[in-house]
Amino acid sequence: MTEIELVEKAKTGDTKAFEELVNRTKDKIYNLGIKILGNKEDAADLLQETYIKAYESLSNFEGRSSFSTWLYRIATNFALMKLRKEKYKKISIDELKNKSDGIYKKEIFDWSNNPYFFYKNEELKEILNSAINSLPPKYKTIFILHDIEGLSISEISEILSLSIPTVKTRIHRSRLYLREKLSEYFKNKGN
Secondary structure (H helix, E strand, O other): OOHHHHHHHHHOOOHHHHHHHHHHHHHHHHHHHHHHHOOHHHHHHHHHHHHHHHHHHHHHOOOOOOHHHHHHHHHHHHHHHHHHHHHOOOOOHHHHHHHHOOOOOOOOOOOOOOHHHHHHHHHHHHHHHHHHHHOOHHHHHHHHHHHHOOOOHHHHHHHHOOOHHHHHHHHHHHHHHHHHHHHHHHHHHOO
């Protein structure tokens, strides 16, 4: 059954159809939560909040975008709200260090068997993850949606309710920021 058919059935109250929509999209929404929020607990909360909101608002879904794009919009909005709330929380330096440790380590795989390259790749992954996590939320979200999740500029524009030029600008600025951060690492390493 196609996504459109499932949505139409779910709108009529067919819970099995909605369950199938959840099964088809839950991994993407959960991974988005991990990448934006940085931990499994918040990603699980985001997943639950997203599907509760989607179920409650399903009758308002007009089909102008795909169902999964609509879900991304809901999930991204919840994630950004959570990040805004956390922005004002005060945390100690130790908590900040613990929070940033190992956020994406399971997302990037090392295909090399050489111990030297393994060490260098692990070090580079940590530097890259740290740089991504240091992006301001409006740039981090767009970078993750575009460069990690592979969504198109028009999909991101729709999800975040931003103009296409704004999305392009933020992608460009996030990449410049990351390039600057990573060039500092490579300068210091003499690479």
